[in-house]
Amino acid sequence: MVALLDYPMFVVTTRVGDDRAGCLVGFSSQVSIKPSRFLVGLSKKNHTFRVASSGATHLAVHLLSKEHRDLARLFGSETGDRIDKFSRCTWWEGPEGLPILADAAAWFAGRVLDRFDLGDHVGHLTDPVGGNAPDRFDDLVTFSDVKDLEPGHEA
Ligand SMILES: Cc1cc2nc3c(=O)[nH]c(=O)nc-3n(C[C@H](O)[C@H](O)[C@H](O)COP(=O)(O)O)c2cc1C
Numbered sequence: 001m002v003a004l005l006d007y008p009m010f011v012v013t014t015r016v017g018d019d020r021a022g023c024l025v026g027f028s029s030q031v032s033i034k035p036s037r038f039l040v041g042l043s044k045k046n047h048t049f050r051v052a053s054s055g056a057t058h059l060a061v062h063l064l065s066k067e068h069r070d071l072a073r074l075f076g077s078e079t080g081d082r083i084d085k086f087s088r089c090t091w092w093e094g095p096e097g098l099p100i101l102a103d104a105a106a107w108f109a110g111r112v113l114d115r116f117d118l119g120d121h122v123g124h125l126t127d128p129v130g131g132n133a134p135d136r137f138d139d140l141v142t143f144s145d146v147k148d149l150e151p152g153h154e155a
Contacts, residue, residue: 005143006142006143006144007026007142007143008063008140008141008142008143009024009025009026009064009072009076009140009141009142009143009145009146010024010025010026010028010040010061010062010063011023011024011025011061011062011064011071011072011075011101011104012025012028012040012042012048012059012060012061012062013048013059013060013062013091013098013099013100013101014048014051014052014056014058014059014060014098015051015056015097015098015099016051016054016055016056019051019054020051020080020086020099021047021048021050021051021052021080022048022060022075022080022085022086022099023042023043023046023047023048023075023076023079023080023152024072024075024076024146024149024151025040025041025042025061026143027040027041027121028040028041028061031125035127036127036128037113037125037126037127038061038108038110038125038126038128039123039124039125039126040059040061040110040123040124040126041118041121041122041123041124042121042122042124043120043121043153043155044120044121044122045120045153045154045155046079046152046153047079047080047081047152047153048080049122051080052112052124053115053122056112057096057111057112058095058096058098058109058110058111058112058126058129059098059109059110059112059124059126060094060095060098060099060100060107060108060109060110061107061108061109061110061126062100062101062104062105062106062107063104063105063106063107063137063140063141064101064103064104064105064140064141065105065137065138065139065140065141066139066140066141066145067139068103068104068105068141069141069145069146071089071101071103071104072141072145072146072149073146073149074088074089076146076149076151076152077149077150077151077152078152079152079153080152081152081153082152086099089101089102089103090102090103094107094109094130095109095129095130096109105133105134105137105138105140106131106132106133106134106137107131107132107133108128108129108130108131108132108133109128109129109130109131110126110127110128110129111126111127111129112124112125112126113125113126113127120155121155
């Protein structure tokens with residue numbers, strides 16, 4: 001059933017000091033309205049998870065338009081264990097020094113409130129503290145656009 005769902009994909013970035021990390025994420029959802037809460041699942045194998053676990057207080061969550069699906073490939077098929085993804089894309093320093101992708105269709109920064117062991121992923125519960133989104137989206141990158149990518153790390 002879930003393999004047939006065509007949900008939106010996100011690029012989640014974080015930083016601790018000068019260490020920046022980010023990966024493509026499908027396991028994510030709004031989980032509360034009041035208070036507003038958003039859950040991000042990071043694979044325990046990923047470089048992004050290790051940086052996030054090394055004291056990251058915030059995550060940035062981005063949506064991509066299909067026009068920028070190359071960013072989904074960069075963040076989903078490459079690993080920060082081997083390359084510096086941030087030398088291959090345009091970004092700026094946002095809230096809490098988070099790397100914000102300049103070509104994102106929308107983004108928000110969230111403070112990490114809690115972490116939950118979910119199995120092979122760890123859920124990061126965030127409190128959105130700021131961001132930017134247009135009035136409407138055109139064509140967002142969804143699971144069907146990226147399902148054939150080879151992940152930088154197997155989950
Ligand atoms: C379709 C698809 C969905 C993915 N979903 C997630 C996810 O929900 N959480 C996650 O941590 N990684 C997910 N990944 C895997 C990472 O994006 C990928 O392994 C990435 O290269 C890890 O980069 P890093 O080692 O620099 O963190 C997904 C990859 C693909 C192709």
